[in-house]
Amino acid sequence: MRPILEARGLTKRYGKTQALAGLDLVVSPGRVVALLGPNGAGKTTFVRMVATLLHPDAGTLYVDGIDALRKPAKARQVIGLAGQFAAVEEAMTGRENLEMVGHLFGLGRKDARSAARRVLDQMGLTDDADRLVRTYSGGMRRRIDLGVSLVGTPRLLLLDEPTTGLDPGSRIQLWDAIRSLVATGTDILLTTQYLDEADRLASDIVIIDHGKVIAAGTPADLKTRAGNDMIEVHVRDAGHLPAVCGVLAEIGHDPRVDVPQRRAYVAVDDGSSRLMDALRVLDQRGITVEDISLRRPTLDEVFLSITGKPVADAPAERKAS
Numbered sequence: 001m002r003p004i005l006e007a008r009g010l011t012k013r014y015g016k017t018q019a020l021a022g023l024d025l026v027v028s029p030g031r032v033v034a035l036l037g038p039n040g041a042g043k044t045t046f047v048r049m050v051a052t053l054l055h056p057d058a059g060t061l062y063v064d065g066i067d068a069l070r071k072p073a074k075a076r077q078v079i080g081l082a083g084q085f086a087a088v089e090e091a092m093t094g095r096e097n098l099e100m101v102g103h104l105f106g107l108g109r110k111d112a113r114s115a116a117r118r119v120l121d122q123m124g125l126t127d128d129a130d131r132l133v134r135t136y137s138g139g140m141r142r143r144i145d146l147g148v149s150l151v152g153t154p155r156l157l158l159l160d161e162p163t164t165g166l167d168p169g170s171r172i173q174l175w176d177a178i179r180s181l182v183a184t185g186t187d188i189l190l191t192t193q194y195l196d197e198a199d200r201l202a203s204d205i206v207i208i209d210h211g212k213v214i215a216a217g218t219p220a221d222l223k224t225r226a227g228n229d230m231i232e233v234h235v236r237d238a239g240h241l242p243a244v245c246g247v248l249a250e251i252g253h254d255p256r257v258d259v260p261q262r263r264a265y266v267a268v269d270d271g272s273s274r275l276m277d278a279l280r281v282l283d284q285r286g287i288t289v290e291d292i293s294l295r296r297p298t299l300d301e302v303f304l305s306i307t308g309k310p311v312a313d314a315p316a317e318r319k320a321s
Helices: 043-050 072-076 094-104 109-122 138-148 168-183 195-201 219-225 238-251 271-284 299-307
Strands: 005-014 017-027 032-036 058-063 079-082 156-160 187-191 204-209 212-217 229-234 253-258 263-268 291-295
Touching: 005 043, 017 043, 017 058, 017 204, 017 212, 032 043, 032 195, 043 058, 043 156, 043 187, 079 138, 094 109, 094 138, 109 138, 109 168, 138 168, 168 187, 168 195, 195 299, 204 219, 204 299, 212 219, 212 299, 219 299, 229 238, 229 271, 238 253, 238 263, 238 271, 263 299, 271 291
Parallel strands: 032 187, 032 204, 079 156, 156 187
Antiparallel strands: 005 017, 005 058, 204 212, 229 263, 229 291, 253 263
């Protein structure tokens, strides 16, 4: 089966800044792929290349079998792009926005109306189609903005931070809309800083750092890389955390501390056995704990183990990427 996206050896330099350093990525159809990485890692540069908005210094890039570097206009016919911020006209209705975009795609009046009806149904906005967009909630605006990118029925939809600034309820609504698109044959490549979003939506996760893919796989695969299990200890007094870390260091590798949450955790193999070891040693040393649990690692912990830094501490994104 032909990949929906195939990038080989993509490089891009802005002066002394190496935004992409030989990036390789192959995406199979029928998948939602989440692109993760610290700010400045090259995510935005790569997405702009796929959208044919930026040309690499070297490398090849194919979208649905089309050479996107040599035939960008043809590649754009199978690509949809929704950025971080709504790009719709607030003084028009949702339906009018979609019909206007249909005309920009070269559709006649009848076809533009048909495309608008289809997208409104996909986005769950049929009942609100004739309201002015300025009366929409934040979640509805993001859905109509996503709908605009679907008027041309793209094979590949690029979503850049699709739920930035949305409340939890609106995020869930948008997630449902994204899942429905995949079910109807649209492949999705998204960037996000919300790792729970990647965990819930993505079939595959790709982590980029310093302009290269440093890890890729299903969420379950990547969680296994961070350790088969996590032992997490909560204490009532944060002053006990150093002693707890000392115990966890004896049963796992590189324990981590979250002082505000008064917890420490470590990745281990043979979790059940190691949990009993931790309980025994904590008791022997008279360390009082409020709770201790055995669980699977989160994507935040995967990101930390692979990149060496948590998402919240990632450096500010360089202008170049």
